[in-house]
Amino acid sequence: MVSLKSATATLLGVALLTAPLPCGAVDLSVKANGGNTTTSTMYGLMHEDINNSGDGGMYAELIRNRAFQGSAKYPVSLDAWSPVGSATLSLKQLTQPLSSALPTSMNVATTAKKGKVGFANSGYWGMDVKVQKYTGSFYVRGAYEGKFTASLQSNLTGQVFGSVDVESESVSNGWTQHNFTLIPFKNAPNSNNSLVITFDAAGVQGGSLDFNLISLFPPTYKNRANGMRVDIMEALAELKPKFLRLPGGNMLEGNTLPTFWKWNETIGPLKDRPGFPGVWGYEQTNGLGIIEYMHWCDDLGLEPIVAVWSGVALDGSYLPQSRIQEAVQFALDEIEFLTGDAKTTRWGAVRASLGYPAPWKIKYVELGNEDWLAGAPAAYEAYKQYRLPALVSAFQKNYPDIQLIASPSIFDNITIPAGVAGDYHPYLTPDEFVANYNKFDHISKQNLTLIGECASVHPNGGTAWNGNLMPYPWWGGSVGEAIFLIGAERNADRLIGATYAPGMRNMNRWQWSVTQIQLAADPKLTTRSTSFYTWKLLGNTPLAKTLPVTAATAGNNSLYYVAGVSDAGTGVFKAAVYNSTAPVPVNVQFEGVDKNTQATLTVLTGPADPYGYNDPFTQKNVVKETVTTVKADKDGGFGFSLPALSVAVLEVDDNGRR
Numbered sequence: 001m002v003s004l005k006s007a008t009a010t011l012l013g014v015a016l017l018t019a020p021l022p023c024g025a026v027d028l029s030v031k032a033n034g035g036n037t038t039t040s041t042m043y044g045l046m047h048e049d050i051n052n053s054g055d056g057g058m059y060a061e062l063i064r065n066r067a068f069q070g071s072a073k074y075p076v077s078l079d080a081w082s083p084v085g086s087a088t089l090s091l092k093q094l095t096q097p098l099s100s101a102l103p104t105s106m107n108v109a110t111t112a113k114k115g116k117v118g119f120a121n122s123g124y125w126g127m128d129v130k131v132q133k134y135t136g137s138f139y140v141r142g143a144y145e146g147k148f149t150a151s152l153q154s155n156l157t158g159q160v161f162g163s164v165d166v167e168s169e170s171v172s173n174g175w176t177q178h179n180f181t182l183i184p185f186k187n188a189p190n191s192n193n194s195l196v197i198t199f200d201a202a203g204v205q206g207g208s209l210d211f212n213l214i215s216l217f218p219p220t221y222k223n224r225a226n227g228m229r230v231d232i233m234e235a236l237a238e239l240k241p242k243f244l245r246l247p248g249g250n251m252l253e254g255n256t257l258p259t260f261w262k263w264n265e266t267i268g269p270l271k272d273r274p275g276f277p278g279v280w281g282y283e284q285t286n287g288l289g290i291i292e293y294m295h296w297c298d299d300l301g302l303e304p305i306v307a308v309w310s311g312v313a314l315d316g317s318y319l320p321q322s323r324i325q326e327a328v329q330f331a332l333d334e335i336e337f338l339t340g341d342a343k344t345t346r347w348g349a350v351r352a353s354l355g356y357p358a359p360w361k362i363k364y365v366e367l368g369n370e371d372w373l374a375g376a377p378a379a380y381e382a383y384k385q386y387r388l389p390a391l392v393s394a395f396q397k398n399y400p401d402i403q404l405i406a407s408p409s410i411f412d413n414i415t416i417p418a419g420v421a422g423d424y425h426p427y428l429t430p431d432e433f434v435a436n437y438n439k440f441d442h443i444s445k446q447n448l449t450l451i452g453e454c455a456s457v458h459p460n461g462g463t464a465w466n467g468n469l470m471p472y473p474w475w476g477g478s479v480g481e482a483i484f485l486i487g488a489e490r491n492a493d494r495l496i497g498a499t500y501a502p503g504m505r506n507m508n509r510w511q512w513s514v515t516q517i518q519l520a521a522d523p524k525l526t527t528r529s530t531s532f533y534t535w536k537l538l539g540n541t542p543l544a545k546t547l548p549v550t551a552a553t554a555g556n557n558s559l560y561y562v563a564g565v566s567d568a569g570t571g572v573f574k575a576a577v578y579n580s581t582a583p584v585p586v587n588v589q590f591e592g593v594d595k596n597t598q599a600t601l602t603v604l605t606g607p608a609d610p611y612g613y614n615d616p617f618t619q620k621n622v623v624k625e626t627v628t629t630v631k632a633d634k635d636g637g638f639g640f641s642l643p644a645l646s647v648a649v650l651e652v653d654d655n656g657r658r
Ligand SMILES: *[C@@H]1O[C@H](CO)[C@@H](O)[C@H](O)[C@H]1NC(C)=O
Pocket: 082, 122, 125, 126, 155, 191, 192, 193, 194
């Protein structure tokens, strides 16, 4: 809630709105009582390692292909690595690998008898180099006396921004970890940088050394080891999200039946994490594992919605009924790993042994991902017949306090078992979102629903899924989403919450273009999209309770709204204008609010072109936020005018508490 003082301070040169309203204003009266208490957490996050939003995105690791992980789908490679000096790089599967999870390593050979040789890694399309502390580590095998030099340098000019010497402990018959910290003495002018590790050819016996798990982290959010990128977490925190749907959507399913996302392979030391053949075009490191997701929740105060595998793969194959208990047990174990007692449960003890004795609390478990899609109709029929029932009965028995969520919603031709919620994923045009403003008006509390993914992805009149997605979230699309969300907030006693999806993409490698945040190695390119701003405004003004609104006049179909009370007990009115040729005058009267009460009005407007978007490469924000103070008239009404294609929130100040 913006206090009167700060609201005045943020006045953007707009005078208090006291002018009489034009005729034809939408005249709304908000009742003091009779609404519904919000049970939903309303706005949250959904994360999927799509287009390097995990590896190369959130996850702060700077070294790409750090452990030469691969699979049948993505064969191991030397991507991102290049030799330095006279070195020759090759991949080796040694009889004594670093670990069974990381069987492939990089052999660095040289015929030179002296001079520096080594290798460079160009990162996730560059690396951000600043005067700050970098934490690095590598494993090496082979007899070497001398020192290693780790340096951060320009990939364009070779200029060195900082380096550190690491005394060799390496021996011929085993792997030795070398840790280092590096503080550059200078900021690099751009992100085209590499980590270079060299050693002295003269000190090497046998002509080569083997390397694996070469890692480098910048400072991370809340200084977590193996943590998250600071600028991205800060951007997410601005949304004031309430939950995180994890570990993703399609990613949970995997490409084929044997290669589903295995939570048990994402835990423990990095050398024990084999990686995962991702579903978006690259092998994932599993560095961002289930514990890291929990830390992400802890650090941003998010309620985890943990999705468990329901026995289907993206290629449409699914477990027969005779094997469904495999998925059930795997899911029960996962929740036991997160929530089980460290002393009395098997998986709780495993968690404790990894250094996390305190269990997490899990309130929501989702059973699968979009089970109406992959392998339909046969796989969906199997979901209805035995996959969902098996999971539901096992969870209701073992975890009766957890709110279960089926991956389809009541809008997906399914009868969801009693007590289980559903998940609805609208990817629509703005017009369709607006047409769905009333979507949840008639669902019952028993049909509790999560909007687990949501975004405007196609333009009105466009080619829908036969054509391309839009290149970025665009203003008209963002307003369409906002109207749908405002409609949803009117029913926030029947919804678990709503989240945009996907959250982000790396501009250097992506398949899905419409994301809330765009990013690259260079933090300057971290871009908040038009939808980021609309979701932020709605998410920063939560309603504890809805309030009934009556319209004195027939109203104007271009204005969509919800009214309610904030957590602090003050009045809140949220609205958006769509398909209007002119500003819409509004008069909102809160029952019991006196004349001269002040309110803060925040209005978001976009560029003249409704297809305008926030381009990471120009870094210009097309969304304009205007904050004004509005004073109640003698009848306690707040009069203001909302521009065509706008999203607004009016917050009655503390003196308007009822
Ligand atoms: C850095 O250099 C390597 C090897 O020359 C090259 O393959 C890579 O694309 C470069 N990376 C960047 C970010 O320019």
